Amino acid sequence: MKSQAILITYEREDIVKEALALCESAGxxxxxxxxQKFLNKAKFGIGEGKVEEINELIKSTRPDVIxxxxxxxxxxxxxxxxxxKTNIMDRESLILEIFDRNATSSESKLQVKMAQLRYEMSHAKEKVRLAKMGEQPGFMxxxxxxxxxxxxxxxxxxxAIKSKLVKAGKQRALHRQSRDRMGFKTISLAGYTSAGKTTLFNALTGEKQEENVKLFTTLSTTTRKIKLTKIEVLISDTVGFISRLPAYMIEAFKSTLEELIYTDVVILVIDISDPIFELKKKFRSCIGTLEELGVDQDKIIFVLNKSDxxxxxxxxxxxxxxxxxxxxxxIPISAVTKQNISQLKDLLLIFLESKPIVTEKLKPPQSEFKINYED
Ligand SMILES: Nc1nc2c(ncn2[C@@H]2O[C@H](COP(=O)(O)OP(=O)(O)OP(=O)(O)O)[C@@H](O)[C@H]2O)c(=O)[nH]1
Ligand SMILES: [Mg+2]
Known part of the structure; x- marks a missing residue:
């Protein structure tokens, strides 16, 4: 049986929906x-009255987690x-748990481990501080x-993990250089989690990678060769974005997401079936993340998926x-009904043909990947 949870979230419908999907994805x-209107009250995050109310509720329902x-x-x-007297899980640890469940490749496992350690580190510092003040006894x-x-x-x-990640990053850079030398142009899929990136990847490649209503199904990059009429190109699927994701989690996935900087085209997959408000929020969050990563906006193709x-x-x-x-x-498409998929391929071809091949400069990978123990 699934663990039973009480969810404390905001009043806005789109936020409730996403929070529920996250809970579901974590099992x-x-x-x-x-x-609640606010979740930032000093002592409990919520008001003391609400805490009392939940306390009563817990007595009769006995949830596994809040x-x-x-x-x-x-x-x-x-x-x-x-x-x-119940386990409490915040948004960060919830997302970390989903990452942990879904990481399959060795690199994504390392990335998740890194994010978990950062979380542990920032919390340990605070715990130690509290213990010293006598406010949280019993900590070690x-x-x-x-x-x-x-x-x-x-x-x-x-x-130790960092050095393994740096190694994996170097490996990735070597791959990039060799495919550049071979003259392959590259396409990467990006977008909010559950926008349909993997479904589109499968439609374009004929693969059967896992697609799922759950969030963060894909955590590692899969790359395949596809043919666009006359040229062969490489296309990659990767981890999705989400709003209110702490910077260190993006940082942990940086070497995977770095691919988006070097790729020739970024297909930004947008779920056009989202209600307007949600659509805009997710769109902004994606553009913001791409900007933060340093992705050139000119190479983005906007694919409006789920137009069926x-x-x-x-x-x-x-x-x-x-x-x-x-x-x-x-271009509006449907990765499920395959509507406009061939038009998308045409668009990609035109776009790629207009771009010169630029061989990547030989710079050390992940040079900016630093661990900041202080955050
Ligand atoms: N109706 C409809 N559903 C779609 C379409 N594309 C994807 N879906 C559904 O949307 C859900 C998410 O699809 P995925 O391809 O797993 O999404 P993703 O962007 O790879 O998600 P993550 O890997 O979790 O970030 C699945 O249930 C898909 O069946 C579409 O064009 N039309
Ligand atoms: Mg996916």
Whole structure:
């Protein structure tokens, strides 16, 4: 049986929907949703009255976990857990759990491990601080020696993983160089989680990679060769984006996402069946993440997926709303019904043919990939 969860989230419908999908993806069954305007109250994240109410609810329902759809400081987590005598999981650890379940390749496993250690490190610091103030007893006996041992242990594990990730990054750079030398142009799929990247990847390549309504199904990159009339190109599927994702998680996946910087075309997959508000929020989040990664905006092709679920007029309206009306590199498709897939291939071909081959400069990979122990 699935673990039973109470979800504490915001009042907005799109946020509730995404939070539920995250819980579902991590394998929890939410039997009660508590919606709040604010989740940033100092002591518990929510108001004390609400905590009392939940306390009553817990007595009769005995959930396995309470999921809090926002970042919780360790002190807030501790306050909630000790008051409610139930496991508390915040948004970050929820996403980490999904990552952990879904990581299959050795590189994505390392990336997830790195993100987990960063989470542990930032929380350990706060726990130690609280313990010193006598506010959170029982954390490791709390002698200075033990604390140092504990921190050093996390640091050492991070350093070991980092060096493996750097190695994997170098390997990736070598692959990139060899495919550049062979003259292959490359296409990468990007987009919000569950937009349909893998479904489109499968439609373009004839593969059968896992597609799923759950979030973050894909965590590692798969690359295949496809033929666009006369030329062969390489296409890659990769990890999806989500809003309110802490920077260190993007950082952890940086070497995978770095592919988006070097690729010739980025297909930004957009789920056009999303309600307008959600659509815009996800779109902004994707553009923001691409910008943060340093992806050249000129090489983005906007693919409006799931258009089988939307009327033509509505698609036009939404294009307008996203400010893409004048954009020539835009196409509505359906990865499921294959509508407009061949037109998409034509568009890709035209775009790729207009681009000169640029051989990647030989720079050391992941030079900016640093571990900051202080955050
Ligand atoms: N109706 C419809 N559903 C689609 C379409 N494309 C994808 N889907 C569905 O959307 C869900 C998510 O699809 P995926 O291809 O797994 O999405 P993704 O972007 O790879 O997601 P992550 O790997 O989790 O980031 C699946 O249930 C798909 O069947 C489409 O064109 N039309
Ligand atoms: Mg996928």
């Amino acid at each position: 929890y069954h939410v039997f009660k949703i508590i919606k 999921i809090f759809d926002e970042y919780l400081k360790p002190s807030q987590n501790y306050n909630l857990a000790s008051k409610l 006996g709390i002698g200075k020696f033990e604390v140092d041992v504990y921190f050093n242990d996390i640091k050492n594990r991070m350093t 679920l939307v009327l033509a007029d509505e698609i036009m309206e939404k294009i307008d709303y996203l400010g893409l009306k004048e954009n020539k590199k835009l």
